[in-house]
Amino acid sequence: MAARDAPGGAGPEAAAPVPAGLQAPELSQEEKLQLRKEKKQQKKKKKSEKGPAAEPPEVGTPSEPGQPRGAQPAPAPVLADGINDGEKPTGGKSKAELRAERRAKQEAERAQKQAKKAELNQAATAAKPRLTPTEPQSVVKRLPEHVQVDDPAAQRKLAKKLERQQVPLRQDYGTKVNLFSHLHQYSRKKPLTQQMSIPSTVIHPAVVRLGLQYSQGIINGSNARCIALLEVFKQLIRDYSTPPNEELSRDLVSKLKPHISFLTQCRPLSASMGNAIKFLKKEISCLPDSLREEEAKEKLQDTIDKYLREKIVLAAEAISRSAFEKINDNDVILVYGCSSLVNRTLCDAHAKKGRAFRVIVVDSRPRLEGRETLRRLVRKGIHCTYVMINAISYVLPEVSKVLLGAHALLANGSVMSRVGTSQIALVSKAYNVPVLVCCETYKFCERVQTDSFVSNELDDPDDLIVLRKGQAQLGGWAENKSLRLLNLVYDVTPPDLVDLVITDLGMIPCTSVPVVLRVKSVDQ
C-alpha cells in the first residue's frame, strides 16, 4: 500500500496541474517541469510494476486516442470532483475504494496525455529540436514560416494561406547549401509578377511596385525599406473604403494581410518592417468606433507620419548628435557597407566643422555597397579610404574607432547586420578598437539568436557569378551536382564584441537592450 500510495500521492499532484492547465491557457514553467518529472517517475514505476495496473493503461491507450479531446474536459471536472471528494470522503464510499477510483482515473488521464504526446511528436517536425513540444492547450511558440522551408507540412500550410489570399507563391531557385535548406532562395530573374495579372486586381498596384523594388534590390537598407513601406501603407489607407456592414478597424487589418504576404514573398520582411507593421495593426485595431471613415483614415495617416518622424527621422538626428560627441579630433573611423544612419552621422559631423576626421570604408562582394557610401561621403568632402574586407587587419592598427549600422538588435544584445559585420567586430576586438553600433529603438526585436544560421536570408546565388574578360567561371554552377552557391545577407554579432550601442534613448551597453524592450512594451 505504501508503494501504491506513492503514485497515489504523486498522482493528485500530477492531476491537479492538469485540470488547472486545462482551464487556464498557459501552463507555468514550474508546472511543466512538474509534469515532466511525474512522467519520468511514472515511466520508472511502469517498468517496475508488472501488475494489472500496467495493463489497463495500455489497454486503455488504444481507446483513449480516439477521444482525447472530447474526453479530456470531461475527466477534468470529474477529476476535480474526485479530488475534492478524496479530501472529504463522503459517507457512501470507503477510503480504499475512493483511492482506487482516483488511481484508475489518474492512470487513464496519464495514458491519455502520453498518447497525445506521442501523436503530437509525430506531427511535429523531427528536424527542429528547438520546437517546443506543444502542450495541448498552452500558447504555442510557432517558428515563422520563412525558416521552415524544409518542412513540407508548414509549406503546404503557407501555400494554402497564400491561395486563400490570392497571392502567388514564389518558387525557390537552385540547390541550397544543406545548413541553410530551411530558408528560401529566390532568383531575381523570376519576379513574382510573372504569375500575376496586369493590372493587378487583388494587390494594390503601389504594393506590387514596392514588392518588385524590394525583390530587385532597388530599395535596400532597413530604413529605406521601412520608410517606403509606411508610405505605401499610407496610400493604401487613402485608397481604402470600408465595405458596408464592416468596421474599419477590423476590415482594414484583414485587407492589409494579403499585401503583407505578397511583400514577404517578394523579400522576407526586415525586423524594422515587422515592428512597423505591428505598430500599425495595433493602431488600427485601437481606433474608436465612433469615428467616421474619413476621420479614421486621416487619423491613421497622421499616426503613420508621426511614427516616421519620431522613430526614424528624429531618432536619426538624436543618434547623429550623440555620436558626434564620440568622434574626437583626428579620428580615423572605420565603416562597413552602406548604412543610412552611419552616413548621416558622418556627414553631419563633418558639416559641424568641429572635428577633423577621416573615414575608412570597408566593402565586400557581391553587393559592393561600400561604393555608395564612398560616393556619398566623398561628395560631402570627407577624406575617405576604400578597402575590401580582406584588408581590415592591415588598416585596423591605424583605426581609432569602428562605427557600424545594424539591421536589428536582438533581445540578448546581439546585433544583426549585413554579413561581414561580425568579422569586423571580431578583428576589431583583437586589435582593441572600440566598436560602436548605431541603431534606432524601433529596430529592437524580441527575437533571440546566438548564431547566424537559424533565421537569415538567402539572396540570389547568381549574384556571385562575376564576369571577367567575358568569362563567367561559375556560370554553370547549376549543372554541377556537388556545387552549391551561398549568398547570405545577414549575420549576428555577439554582444561581447560590441562596446556601445548608440540609440535615440542614449548610449547604452549591449546588455541593456532587453531593458529597453521591456520599457517599450510597458509604454505600449
Next chain:
Amino acid sequence: QTDVLVLSCDLITDVDLYKVVDLFRTHDATLSMLMKKTHEPTEVVPGQKGKKKPVEQRDFIGVDDTGKRLLFMANEADLDEELVIKRSILQKHPRMHIRTGLMDAHLYCLKKYVVDFLVENRTITSLRSELIPHLVRRQFSSPSVQQGLDNKEEDQKKKEQASLDIYSFIKEDNSLLKPAPDNSCWNDHRGDMNETLHEGKVRCYVHIMKEGLCYRVNNLGLYIEANRQVPKLLFHLGLEEPLVHGSAQITDKGMVGSDSIIGSSTQVGEKTSIKRSIVGSMCTIKDKVKITNCIIMNSVTIEEGCCLQGSVICHNAVIEKGADIKDCLIGSDQRLEARGK
C-alpha cells in the same frame, strides 16, 4: 487616375507582358515600351510593284549598356545627313548602343501625368512619332530651361504652347519614393559622383524582345508573314483545335498539307492540293484546284481547275474555272472570269 497601358490593335505577340510592366514599375519610369528585332522580309509581297525602300523607314534607337534605358530615338526620315546626339546624354551614359534593326511594337506603359500632358498639349497628334521621341528627348534636358521661358511676357500664346513642359506635370506630391532613394544604397551606375538615376525625373525604358512572336500587321507583307507563321504557332500557343476544322468536308485528306489551316464549313473537292495556305470558313473549293501559299478569306468560291499561288483572296470572291493566279491581290466580291490570268 492611374497609369495607362497603350496597345495597338494590330499587334500579335506572345511577349511576357510582365517584363514590360516590371520595367515600368521597378524604375518608376515615365514610359516603358516594347521592341523587337526584325528580320528582313524575304518573300515577295503580292500586289506590290517595285521594291519597297526599307531604308527610309529605319529608326535609330539608342539604348544604354544594360539594354534597358532608352536614350535616343529618331526616324531616318527626320534626319538629314547626321545623327545629332546631345552631349548631356553621353556625359551621363558613356556607352550607348545604337540599333537600327528594331521594330517598335507600339506597346507603351505611360504614367498618368503623360496623359494629362497630352490632354493639354494640342500640338501632338501622333503617339508614336511625336510623343515618344519628345519624352525621350526630355529625359536629359533640365526643367529649369523651360521655367525661364515661362516668365517672358511677349508672345504669350506661343510661349504658352511651348511651355507646356512635361516637367510641370510631374506632381511633386507624388513623393512616395523620395526619402527612400536617399536611404537606399542602390545606384544604377558606377564611377560617377552623381546620385542614382542622375536625379532624372523623366525616364524611358525599353524592353527588347529577342525571341518570340511579335508582329505588327500594319502592312501587307507582315500580314502575310504573320498568317504563314500561324499554323506553326498555334501549336505553341497550346490551342487544341486541329488545323483542319472538324466541320470542313474534305474528300481527299491526303492532299491537304500539314501546315495549312482550313476553316469551318469549308468544302474541298477531290484532287485538290492545298499547301502552306490558310483557307477561311464557308469556302467552296472545287476539284482539281492547286493552292499554294495563299490566304483565302471567308466565303470564297473557287471553281475547278484553278491554280493559285502566292495570292490573297478576300471575302466573297468567286474565281471561275481554269483561272491561273499568281502573286495577286483579289479584292472582296470580285469575280474572275474563266481562264483568267
